[in-house]
Amino acid sequence: PQVAGRQGAFRADPLVPEERETPAATASLSAASAASAATPESPAPTPQPPQPPQPVIAVESAAALAAAADRWAGAEALALDTEFVRERTFFPKLGLIQVSDGRAAYLVDPLAVSDLAPLAAALRAPRTVKVLHSASEDLEVFQRSLSAVPAPLFDTQIGAALAGVGASLGYQKLVATVLEIELGKGETRTDWLARPLSPAQRSYAAEDVA
Secondary structure: OOOOOOOOOOOOOOOOOHHHOOHHHHHHHHHHHHHHHHOOOOOOOOOEOOOOOOOEEEEOOHHHHHHHHHHHOOOOEEEEEEEEEOOOOOOOEEEEEEEEOOOOEEEEOOOOOOOOHHHHHHHHOOOOEEEEOOOHHHHHHHHHHHOOOOOOEEEHHHHHHHOOOOOOOOHHHHHHHHHOEOOOOOOOOOOOOOOOOOHHHHHHHHHOOO
C-alpha cells in the first residue's frame, strides 16, 4: 500500500488591511497551533508479517496426489498458482504447482509425480471455482503440462480492477492494499527446477495460495 497543503495559508492578503491581524487573533492562532501540535496523530497501520494460516503439505508421489485430489473433491473453490522457469526456452518448464482448498496449501512437485491426471481432473471440476491471479501464463503452463485448464475461473487481478482497487496489480501489491500484509518477493526469480526446494521457496510458494 498510499493531502496537499495550501502554501501561504497564513500569508497576509494584500486586499485585507493589516490591522485585522490583531494581537488577540495572533494569540488565538498560536494557541490553536500549539493545541494541534500537542494532539497525537493516529499511528499509521503497521504491515503485518506474512503468517500462512494453513499447513503446508508436500505432494511428491502419485499416491499423495491421489489422496490430495480426494480432499479437493467437492470444494467450493481452489486457489491455484504455478512456478516455472522460462529463461532459455520458448515454453515454460513447470517447477511447482500450488493448490489450496482453504484448509491446507499443497505443493505438488511435477518433477516427482509423473501422472498428474488427478490434478487435471480437479482443474476441470465444474462445481469448483478455480482462483488465480493474473492467470494468463498459468493457463499456458497448465495446458502444456496437463492438457487441461482450470474452469470455472476467477482471476483476482481482473476482479480487483472491476472493483476499483487498482488495475494490473501484482499479487503482492493487491494483498498489501487489501489486507495490509507484506509478502516477500525474494524467491520470484529463483530456480524452481532445482531440488530440493529451499524453505524460503516453499514458504513463498505457499503464501501465493494461502
